[in-house]
Amino acid sequence: MVTYALPQEIRGLVFDMDLTLYRNEAYYNSQVGNQVALLAADLGWTVDRLQGELAQWEDNFRRENGGRKPSFGNTLLGALGYPIARSVELRRRAIRPEDYLDEDLRLRGALKLLASRFRLVLVTNNPSDVAVRTLAVLGVSDLFPRIIGLEESGHSKPHPAAFDLAYQYLGVPPPTVVSVGDRFPVDLEVPLARGSGGILVEAMEDVYALPELLGGEGKS
């Protein structure tokens, strides 16, 4: 875990979902793999042909953009003209948290303590219905009263639109907020620029330890 500029007084927490509220590389990797398989079937192409087209476009993009990796949605848009709105639909069909994740009672215990002391909001680059399903499988649905998903913000993090919605919901000053996520440039950079704190989590143990880290009282 790495912490950045934690405020003296904390009132709200912004949580990322994927690889923050669970650790399951097979599931995370399946998110792209399943989208490719479904889309190839939709197009009547082989998976190899589709992967070849996408890889070629991604190589060109990297060459022209100083080695930066494009998001998968932007690769579909660039290589095939596949709009982001259809990507949202594709992700809904392709992503199967039920097949990979299980109830996590330690996560529930930690989030329950945090929810009793702070306002919580979930901000994800997945569609919100995928988030609803993911939280249900993990057994923590009731602890996130507000989910901001890709279809609502219209842009993937780190675009500020999703964070603007999160601050608006929390209704507390940004310097009293802490953002929690597994990718610094995606989850923490924008909140830190707004004066919030940040916590980079690197393992589930980091998430389980948050109630203690953020105030000590109420340790379970």
Ligand SMILES: [Mg+2]
């Ligand atoms: Mg993540």
